[in-house]
Amino acid sequence: MELTLTRPDDWHLHLRDGARMAAVLPHTARRFARAVVMPNLDPPLTTVDAVLAYRARILAALPPGAAFEPLMTLYLTDETAPEEIRRARASGRVLGAKLYPAGATTHSSAGVRDIERILPALAALEEHGLVLSVHGEVTDPAVDVFERERVFIERVLAPLHERFPALALVLEHVTTREGVAFVREAPGRVAATVTAHHLLLNRNALFDGGLRPHHHCLPVLKRESHRRALIEAATGGDPRFFLGTDSAPHPRAVKESARGCAGIFTAHAALELYAEVFEAAGALDRLEAFASFHGADFYGLARNTGTLTLGREPWKVPPDYPFGSGRVVALRAGETVSWRLRGPERAPT
Ligand code: NCD
Numbered sequence: 001m002e003l004t005l006t007r008p009d010d011w012h013l014h015l016r017d018g019a020r021m022a023a024v025l026p027h028t029a030r031r032f033a034r035a036v037v038m039p040n041l042d043p044p045l046t047t048v049d050a051v052l053a054y055r056a057r058i059l060a061a062l063p064p065g066a067a068f069e070p071l072m073t074l075y076l077t078d079e080t081a082p083e084e085i086r087r088a089r090a091s092g093r094v095l096g097a098k099l100y101p102a103g104a105t106t107h108s109s110a111g112v113r114d115i116e117r118i119l120p121a122l123a124a125l126e127e128h129g130l131v132l133s134v135h136g137e138v139t140d141p142a143v144d145v146f147e148r149e150r151v152f153i154e155r156v157l158a159p160l161h162e163r164f165p166a167l168a169l170v171l172e173h174v175t176t177r178e179g180v181a182f183v184r185e186a187p188g189r190v191a192a193t194v195t196a197h198h199l200l201l202n203r204n205a206l207f208d209g210g211l212r213p214h215h216h217c218l219p220v221l222k223r224e225s226h227r228r229a230l231i232e233a234a235t236g237g238d239p240r241f242f243l244g245t246d247s248a249p250h251p252r253a254v255k256e257s258a259r260g261c262a263g264i265f266t267a268h269a270a271l272e273l274y275a276e277v278f279e280a281a282g283a284l285d286r287l288e289a290f291a292s293f294h295g296a297d298f299y300g301l302a303r304n305t306g307t308l309t310l311g312r313e314p315w316k317v318p319p320d321y322p323f324g325s326g327r328v329v330a331l332r333a334g335e336t337v338s339w340r341l342r343g344p345e346r347a348p349t
């Protein structure tokens with residue numbers, strides 16, 4: 001069996017930089033025409049100049065002949081000036097800004113500490129028609145780690161949406177039924193990206209046969225009832241939900257340590273993993289809209305031309321992939337993925 005769809009886009013991706021970026025970029029460029037590349041480098045990309053320089057480095061690192069467009073987003077801090085948002089708009093290359101609550105995840109320490117301080121930047125985003133991408137978790141240590149998305153929606157996101165009703169919002173990597181409900185019910189331009197790993201795994205995967213650092217990501221995996229809500233949202237045809245892998249590579253040694261860091265690498269099989277989810281849900285006919293139409297429509301960009309074909313042909317994921325001077329362990333390492341990308345194998349193995 002084969003499945004051909006319009007070339008998809010990845011609306012949430014971590015590419016890193018330098019040799020690490022060069023190692024993981026081909027995986028994404030083989031599958032996706034475009035990707036929204038996250039700005040949480042170290043140091044973070046808090047100016048339009050830094051974002052555009054990063055974009056140029058991505059283009060320079062592309063394998064010859066690859067047709068791939070990086071879409072960029074600015075890292076918001078308490079200090080982001082409305083003028084920087086205006087510059088982002090004028091560049092024509094930056095879709096919006098990313099709100100990381102300070103301390104919520106990898107390289108977020110420079111993120112937003114006080115929402116009150118970013119109100120001028122949010123007003124500028126709204127005025128210029130740019131998108132606010134949100135890492136939706138509170139950092140309050142008193143809040144249970146599995147509840148941080150729900151509490152963020154109550155305490156921060158819902159009030160923010162009320163205050164800026166015309167601001168386009170993406171709740172990135174939604175993981176809970178409350179997140180799904182917020183997106184479905186919010187008036188205006190509100191959407192969510194959904195990762196393959198949150199569709200495939202529940203929190204049992206963190207402890208399956210022992211502590212599993214390669215299943216640790218943020219927001220953390222949730223219980224099965226939440227996963228079911230995500231599957232319904234992603235496979236149900238609602239245009240407010242679209243593909244965003246949140247593929248987040250880290251060196252093996254940094255994951256396999258006493259404080260294994262958060263991030264799951266899925267770029268090696270990104271679309272193939274979503275195909276498994278849609279197949280299991282009996283919704284393969286809806287994969288194309290989720291992967292190739294909803295995101296472009298939300299961002300007001302043209303849909304891609306060209307196609308991509310997957311075959312129903314199980315293959316074994318290698319134990320790890322090159323990642324700069326180290327290696328990265330991908331989701332399903334040593335195990336099977338049931339769909340395979342057709343076409344020349346360009347990614348390094
Ligand atoms: C991401 C990373 O490693 O950059 N990690 C993750 O677990 N998703 C950051 C993020 O998106 O939270």
Ligand code: ZN
Binds near residue numbers: 038248
């Ligand atoms: Zn991310």
